Amino acid sequence: QKEVEQNSGPLSVPEGAIASLNCTYSDRGSQSFFWYRQYSGKSPELIMFIYSNGDKEDGRFTAQLNKASQYVSLLIRDSQPSDSATYLCAAYNTDKLIFGTGTRLQVFP
Amino acid sequence: DVKVTQSSRYLVKRTGEKVFLECVQDMDHENMFWYRQDPGLGLRLIYFSYDVKMKEKGDIPEGYSVSREKKERFSLILESASTNQTSMYLCASSFIGGSSYEQYFGPGTRLTVT
Numbered sequence: 001q002k003e004v005e006q007n008s009g010p011l012s013v014p015e016g017a018i019a020s021l022n023c024t025y026s027d028r029g030s031q032s033f034f035w036y037r038q039y040s041g042k043s044p045e046l047i048m049f050i051y052s053n054g055d056k057e058d059g060r061f062t063a064q065l066n067k068a069s070q071y072v073s074l075l076i077r078d079s080q081p082s083d084s085a086t087y088l089c090a091a092y093n094t095d096k097l098i099f100g101t102g103t104r105l106q107v108f109p
Numbered sequence: 110d111v112k113v114t115q116s117s118r119y120l121v122k123r124t125g126e127k128v129f130l131e132c133v134q135d136m137d138h139e140n141m142f143w144y145r146q147d148p149g150l151g152l153r154l155i156y157f158s159y160d161v162k163m164k165e166k167g168d169i170p171e172g173y174s175v176s177r178e179k180k181e182r183f184s185l186i187l188e189s190a191s192t193n194q195t196s197m198y199l200c201a202s203s204f205i206g207g208s209s210y211e212q213y214f215g216p217g218t219r220l221t222v223t
Contacts, residue, residue: 032210043199043214044152088152092210095159096142096167101151 002027004091006100015109019076023089023100026070030091030098033065033072038086038102047074047087079107112136113215115200121221128187130218132200139205141183142212143167143175145196152199158183159205190222 003026013019025033032051036044050056050063050072062075072091076083086102116131132141142157144167154167156175164175172194176184183202187194197219201212 034211036214043217046211046213049211095165096154096157097210097212099152101149 002030002091002093002098004089004098004100006087006089006103008101009104010106011103012106012108013079015079015081015107017079017107019079019083019105019107021074021076021087021089021103021105023072023074024070025072025089025091025098027091027093027098028067028070030093032092033063034090034092034097035061035063035072035074036088036090037083038088040085044088076105079105081107081109083107113200113202113213115198115215115218117218118216119219119221121223122187122190123223124191126187126190126222128190128220128222130185130187130198130200130220132183132185132202132215133181134183134200134202134213134215135181136202136213137180138202138213139180140203140212141177142201142203143173143183143185144199144201145169145194146199146217147196155185190220192222194220195222196220 034049035047038044064073088102089100090097113134143155158177200215203212
């Protein structure tokens with residue numbers, strides 16, 4: 001069974017801090033990895049994806065991939081209360097995405 | 110911008126009714142997907158389709174069927190709704206090929222079966 005694991009949280013960080021969200025995956029054949037943000041009652045929206053080892057930065061967001069350790073992370077710099085949401089990690093393999101159950105992030109003022 | 114729309118945001122149906130959920134995308138994506146999302150269980154894939162008239166079972170297809178008569182439209186059908194099908198249903202679409210395979214989601218339909 002191909003799995004993507006995330007800590008459900010909540011992860012609580014103060015405004016302005018760096019939030020670090022982590023994800024592990026079981027299938028070494030996974031090719032691409034995605035981070036989605038989901039506000040309560042809304043659908044997931046894509047934040048960014050990564051498919052090469054290393055870091056990928058987009059504004060306040062940095063995705064990190066380590067294929068040897070089967071580990072993906074998302075860093076959010078200068079966290080804002082508006083970043084409070086559930087963050088879903090997903091791995092692409094063959095023909096579909098496998099989603100984790102998400103980590104709830106709370107950013108307090 | 111990619112736009113995926115779903116026919117209803119909220120739907121209430123009775124046990125045993127036949128239910129149709131419609132999804133339309135405007136970006137000429139080949140792939141379309143139906144998921145359900147439940148607390149603690151995350152997103153679970155019901156069915157997906159690579160092309161018109163093609164369908165593939167996902168992880169939880171029991172009690173559901175799908176139809177894809179046109180490239181932009183993918184329908185999910187609950188043949189005889191049951192209370193355990195009360196859930197948030199999400200449609201998504203994506204391109205085939207490239208290196209990313211990212212999926213774009215519609216707003217979701219919250220279905221309640223009483």
